[in-house]
Amino acid sequence: MDIALDDDQVMLKETAVSFAQQALPAARIRELETSEQGFDAGVWKEMAQMGWVAAAFPETYGGAGTGLVELALIVEALGQGATPSPLFSTVIEAGFTLLDAGAARQKDDWLTRIAAGEALMTAALMEANGGLRAQDVRTRIARSGNGFRIDGTKAFVRDAGAADAIICVARSGEGAEDLTLAIVPKGATGVSLRRMPAAGGEALWQVEFKGVEVDADAIVGDVGTGWLAVQRLLLRGAAFKSAELVGIGQASLDLTLSYAKERVQFGKPIGSFQGVQHHAAEMYRDLEVSRLLSWQASSSLGEGLSGEREVAMAKAKASQCVPALTRTAHQIHGAIAYYRDYPLELYYHRALAAQAAYGDAAHHRRVLARLLSTNNAAFRGQDAHELPVHYF
Amino acid sequence: MDFTLTGEEAAFRDEVRAFLRRELTPEVFAKHRDTGEQGMWTPDFTKAFRRKLGAAGYLGMGWPKEYGGGGRSRIYQAILWDEMEYHRAPGLDRSMTYIPNALMTFGSDAQKAALLPQINRGEISWFVGYSEPEAGSDLANLKTRAVADGDDFVITGQKAFSSDAHMADYAWLAARTDPTSQRHRGITMFIVDMKSPGVTIAKHPTLAGWTHHSVHFDNVRVPRSMMVGEVDQGWKVLMGAIDFERAALASPGLVNYQFDRLLAWCAHSRDGGERPIDDPVVQDELVRLAIEAEGTRIMSYWLASLHARGQYPQHETSLALLVKRETARLFDEKGMELLGPYAPLRTGAPHAQLDGEVEIEYRDHLYFQFAAGGFDITRNVVATRGLGLPR
Numbered sequence: 198m199d200i201a202l203d204d205d206q207v208m209l210k211e212t213a214v215s216f217a218q219q220a221l222p223a224a225r226i227r228e229l230e231t232s233e234q235g236f237d238a239g240v241w242k243e244m245a246q247m248g249w250v251a252a253a254f255p256e257t258y259g260g261a262g263t264g265l266v267e268l269a270l271i272v273e274a275l276g277q278g279a280t281p282s283p284l285f286s287t288v289i290e291a292g293f294t295l296l297d298a299g300a301a302r303q304k305d306d307w308l309t310r311i312a313a314g315e316a317l318m319t320a321a322l323m324e325a326n327g328g329l330r331a332q333d334v335r336t337r338i339a340r341s342g343n344g345f346r347i348d349g350t351k352a353f354v355r356d357a358g359a360a361d362a363i364i365c366v367a368r369s370g371e372g373a374e375d376l377t378l379a380i381v382p383k384g385a386t387g388v389s390l391r392r393m394p395a396a397g398g399e400a401l402w403q404v405e406f407k408g409v410e411v412d413a414d415a416i417v418g419d420v421g422t423g424w425l426a427v428q429r430l431l432l433r434g435a436a437f438k439s440a441e442l443v444g445i446g447q448a449s450l451d452l453t454l455s456y457a458k459e460r461v462q463f464g465k466p467i468g469s470f471q472g473v474q475h476h477a478a479e480m481y482r483d484l485e486v487s488r489l490l491s492w493q494a495s496s497s498l499g500e501g502l503s504g505e506r507e508v509a510m511a512k513a514k515a516s517q518c519v520p521a522l523t524r525t526a527h528q529i530h531g532a533i534a535y536y537r538d539y540p541l542e543l544y545y546h547r548a549l550a551a552q553a554a555y556g557d558a559a560h561h562r563r564v565l566a567r568l569l570s571t572n573n574a575a576f577r578g579q580d581a582h583e584l585p586v587h588y589f
Numbered sequence: 590m591d592f593t594l595t596g597e598e599a600a601f602r603d604e605v606r607a608f609l610r611r612e613l614t615p616e617v618f619a620k621h622r623d624t625g626e627q628g629m630w631t632p633d634f635t636k637a638f639r640r641k642l643g644a645a646g647y648l649g650m651g652w653p654k655e656y657g658g659g660g661r662s663r664i665y666q667a668i669l670w671d672e673m674e675y676h677r678a679p680g681l682d683r684s685m686t687y688i689p690n691a692l693m694t695f696g697s698d699a700q701k702a703a704l705l706p707q708i709n710r711g712e713i714s715w716f717v718g719y720s721e722p723e724a725g726s727d728l729a730n731l732k733t734r735a736v737a738d739g740d741d742f743v744i745t746g747q748k749a750f751s752s753d754a755h756m757a758d759y760a761w762l763a764a765r766t767d768p769t770s771q772r773h774r775g776i777t778m779f780i781v782d783m784k785s786p787g788v789t790i791a792k793h794p795t796l797a798g799w800t801h802h803s804v805h806f807d808n809v810r811v812p813r814s815m816m817v818g819e820v821d822q823g824w825k826v827l828m829g830a831i832d833f834e835r836a837a838l839a840s841p842g843l844v845n846y847q848f849d850r851l852l853a854w855c856a857h858s859r860d861g862g863e864r865p866i867d868d869p870v871v872q873d874e875l876v877r878l879a880i881e882a883e884g885t886r887i888m889s890y891w892l893a894s895l896h897a898r899g900q901y902p903q904h905e906t907s908l909a910l911l912v913k914r915e916t917a918r919l920f921d922e923k924g925m926e927l928l929g930p931y932a933p934l935r936t937g938a939p940h941a942q943l944d945g946e947v948e949i950e951y952r953d954h955l956y957f958q959f960a961a962g963g964f965d966i967t968r969n970v971v972a973t974r975g976l977g978l979p980r
Contacts, residue, residue: 198664199664199897200595266590313620351656454976474969478972481971510880565880576879584852584856
């Protein structure tokens with residue numbers, strides 16, 4: 198047991214936060230929110246050069262082979278800087294799915310280029326129904342000649358406009374064992390995109406696949422094995438969205454503290470009033486609990502544990518706390534932060550978007566409730582005691 | 590970063606669990622646990638159990654070897670506290686958790702040589718004389734006087750809200766040595782033998798059912814050798830001890846027991862009826878509580894990890910204590926809600942659930958909201974010491 202960052206992790210965190218905070222001025226971030234691409238290509242290139250894009254990839258693919266906690270620290274920092282980047286889509290969604298389930302040829306093909314900042318990818322899982330269960334996937338995949346044909350419409354696809362390829366989740370039958378992942382290259386005939394403008398500035402897309410033909414070697418893993426990879430994608434997505442929320446919360450708290458120290462009313466800094474102090478203390482308490490749960494989630498995934506309980510707890514807590522924290526931050530700021538040129542609104546909207554992504558708080562409490570009723574040991578964690586039944 | 594116990598740490602946890610189960614059987618609970626006037630465990634049993642902890646090597650386990658300790662990391666100490674709290678063992682109090690640490694940090698060589706071996710063997714119990722009728726949250730307002738007289742100090746005053754004073758061998762006492770001083774200046778710390786002439790103890794029945802105490806000091810002579818640190822410099826000693834105290838009180842064992850007890854109850858069918866746990870609303874409540882309990886657990890071991898790395902967290906200990914006690918109160922509240930019509934039934938009543946324990950804790954834990962800082966004072970501490978907001 199050693200719940201603390203080591204020296205290398207502290208240095209990585211400090212470097213990443215300082216980079217993310219200085220990468221782009223707020224005005225440029227706002228401009229990017231409505232741009233086609235959604236991020237700044239120069240910043241992405243720099244991130245690749247610093248080794249952050251592929252930090253957690255194996256060295257074979259140009260990575261540094263760090264653990265997932267390091268990647269979580271980078272995601273936390275990007276959240277803290279409100280820095281738009283395709284890290285989530287390209288690395289966390291698509292890159293790790295290939296690492297997890299892809300053929301050697303597919304990894305060779307994509308991962309090294311991703312690590313170098315030369316290729317972008319994304320994964321298309323959700324659809325109009327907004328669900329994250331196997332049965333919520335309606336898009337069809339069927340054999341066609343020597344390859345496959347895909348029909349259906351995906352939604353909430355990150356960075357689809359910029360991606361060089363989309364890993365599409367589709368089904369060939371009715372069960373969870375009928376899900377298959379296929380790599381669809383940019384510009385494939387029958388693919389059409391429509392932007393889903395959303396709070397928080399992530400470039401989300403609706404992606405229609407109409408009779409899209411792919412080769413047999415576009416399939417990731419084997420036909421019918423997609424659900425396993427998707428489940429890992431869901432855990433990863435939720436773990437790293439909780440890390441992003443922690444970064445968003447940190448920035449909101451930092452803005453609030455500096456404002457409360459400087460803003461004078463009734464002849465005193467407002468931060469000297471206990472009403473404000475108690476709000477700040479509660480923001481900090483919720484943030485630190487969320488941070489520790491989030492570190493535990495990425496640590497457990499990195500250790501190859503199931504992580505289901507740890508991830509659900511982290512995302513449920515952060516999804517509930519961090520948006521609440523940004524609301525309190527606005528309350529303390531008052532009117533000044535209601536103006537769009539004040540940076541707090543960036544975090545207010547990002548918290549809203551991130552709590553919704555990869556399952557909101559209710560979704561993750563539902564996951565935990567299912568564990569509670571079906572798998573008591575998994576629900577209670579590894580250090581659980583025997584239940585005290587001497588009362589009955 | 591590692592969120593799991595090492596093999597050696599897990600083995601130690603299993604050893605402690607086995608020790609506690611062996612010593613605290615249901616028969617022992619029935620015989621020595623008194624949730625009435627005595628306050629959970631009888632003083633005799635608490636003292637006897639403290640000696641057993643000493644004999645098992647648990648009391649000085651985390652102390653440096655130079656003080657006769659086991660030199661084990663703070664992680665082991667945290668595991669011990671966690672398991673003791675979970676099993677509701679007696680003796681998990683200042684006498685083992687923070688007086689020894691404060692003594693090692695601030696005590697004289699003679700005090701350490703005289704007292705640490707006795708503490709290590711579990712032979713002495715302490716009470717902490719900080720609070721007074723006029724000095725609660727505003728501790729720097731304390732009025733108890735210590736006047737130098739030859740080789741002694743003569744102490745006069747009243748300490749209030751003095752937990753376990755009735756079974757204490759020594760007081761860890763704050764008194765004002767400079768009457769012209771303001772606030773936190775001019776305070777000195779003393780170790781006072783409770784058998785000294787002039788020490789009297791008064792009883793105060795609490796709404797929790799147990800009896801609390803206050804202590805009067807009437808011209809009590811304390812040798813200068815029992816002063817801790819320098820004269821008029823006691824505030825630093827007092828605050829240092831408080832940091833140790835908070836880390837110990839932030840142990841997650843209580844909330845984990847509250848969770849397990851509630852889960853066991855919800856999974857149990859009364860008279861063959863429906864089990865509460867099959868109700869989705871109950872499941873959601875349990876899940877929400879489980880998340881808070883997990884946050885409390887990780888935060889406590891995070892503190893222990895910082896200590897184990899040789900760091901001295903300060904406001905973080907206040908934060909962890911706030912998280913733990915707010916979570917415990919959430920369990921009290923939600924536990925009462927889930928128990929439905931059984932909630933107000935007292936121990937021994939027909940149909941009382943879980944031996945009436947949740948109702949006892951619902952009143953007993955009220956003190957979490959105001960003792961050792963209390964929720965609002967702790968938020969002040971976190972905001973000013975931790976977040977740098979102006980006073």
